């Protein structure tokens with residue numbers, strides 16, 4: 001347990017000793033919605049030149065009944081070549097379900113085989129795509145007890161109960177594949193630059209949701225506006241002062257590029273890059289935290305607090321993720 005003297009092993013006041021005397025950690029999980037070569041390449045060239053190495057998710061296959069404008073998949077050769085280059089430059093390639101459209105078990109299995117063939121490994125990180133019926137523990141299944149009832153009332157029964165990847169025997173079931181082949185799955189997103197402050201025990205296992213090895217939370221920044229608001233100078237300075245860790249959840253395809261890369265985004269990320277931060281991919285950060293804290297199984301109280309905080313964020317601030 002690498003905590004500084006005075007820090008407690010479990011409390012939010014932990015100060016983690018980051019590798020190489022870094023003062024804090026910052027990374028991004030990029031949801032691949034709407035991303036193609038045109039808008040993705042300048043975003044990643046910029047991150048790379050600033051010294052960030054983050055996580056880009058992909059869809060391995062086009063799938064059936066794909067919506068127009070969903071974004072590119074690894075079936076697009078020039079796009080795939082670029083994704084492989086990113087991997088070779090030190091970016092992590094994660095998965096956003098195997099396709100932008102719902103996949104049955106056989107299609108998911110095939111999508112995982114394709115991922116392994118393309119990248120020589122299974123994805124360490126995954127985020128559910130909201131349009132996929134096989135999304136795992138999604139909708140109301142993200143929540144328990146009263147929080148789940150509130151969510152269902154808020155979102156409507158159809159949306160809340162539409163996700164079936166964890167239901168054994170269902171044609172969309174792939175929970176065993178998830179458990180065996182994916183290490184980290186993204187869940188709650190918070191309006192807090194220091195993701196580690198929102199969830200000091202990340203990543204964690206939830207025994208109520210056994211098909212996921214470990215869950216990780218993240219920080220709200222779904223498009224260019226909310227992203228740049230979240231990485232304000234004040235928030236950057238606080239993240240650094242708290243010695244925290246930030247996992248931004250964003251969509252690189254969501255208006256960062258509009259014939260040129262957004263000026264506010266560039267300015268703030270350039271400022272952040274000059275700080276003494278640990279800028280590694282999501283799985284690298286989570287592996288490090290897990291080595292430090294060991295296997296954390298979430299308690300009932302911890303689960304209730306995480307769920308309630310997220311639900312409030314969703315209701316009061318219209319959190320999109």
Ligand SMILES: [Zn+2]
Pocket residue numbers: 031032033096128129130
């Ligand atoms: Zn998505």
